[in-house]
Amino acid sequence: MTAGCFRAAVAGGLMLLAASAQSQSRFEEEFDDKDKPWQEIAIQLPAPPKPENLLPFYSNESGTQSFAIDPASVSRGTDNVVRYTLVSVSNGGARNVSYEGIRCENYERKLYAFGQADGTWSRSRRDQWERISNNTLQRQHAVLARDYFCEQLTVAGTAEQMVARIRDKRPMSSQLYK
Numbered sequence: 001m002t003a004g005c006f007r008a009a010v011a012g013g014l015m016l017l018a019a020s021a022q023s024q025s026r027f028e029e030e031f032d033d034k035d036k037p038w039q040e041i042a043i044q045l046p047a048p049p050k051p052e053n054l055l056p057f058y059s060n061e062s063g064t065q066s067f068a069i070d071p072a073s074v075s076r077g078t079d080n081v082v083r084y085t086l087v088s089v090s091n092g093g094a095r096n097v098s099y100e101g102i103r104c105e106n107y108e109r110k111l112y113a114f115g116q117a118d119g120t121w122s123r124s125r126r127d128q129w130e131r132i133s134n135n136t137l138q139r140q141h142a143v144l145a146r147d148y149f150c151e152q153l154t155v156a157g158t159a160e161q162m163v164a165r166i167r168d169k170r171p172m173s174s175q176l177y178k
Helices: 003-031 139-149 159-167
Strands: 055-057 065-076 081-090 095-103 108-115 121-123
Touching: 055 139, 055 159, 065 159, 081 108, 081 139, 095 139, 139 159
Parallel strands: none
Antiparallel strands: 055 065, 065 081, 081 095, 095 108, 108 121
């Protein structure tokens, strides 16, 4: 092999290695979720909840309010946010309807909209992600996250599985689920 051919072969090999390394680097970047910022998807507001379909769940011992989820509204977005319609009723009969989301990864909640008596929605002015608290006043969100929607910091299954846990009154904190 002449010196010129040898240099050409070495140069070609180096170019191939460089291209392969660059391709591998791009491949790894595409799967490196740590460097990609989390992106929330656009939401679609659900239909208003039907009282006969609501699924009650236990949230605290104070007994001043009862809470229920509209099973038709429960969804797991591609952004890994569990969205749902929450209905709360006070002992005096006051009823509040809200469309909310729980982000298990950060143990946060977001209030998207309030349901109106005529079945329409009004956007929440407080639509920022907030840390879920286990205090008595806001315990319903902690119960939903811990017992029905999240397993550690990940979403616990499909929307159907979450609804089944609420319907069957089988919180994850008391049993293991497949």
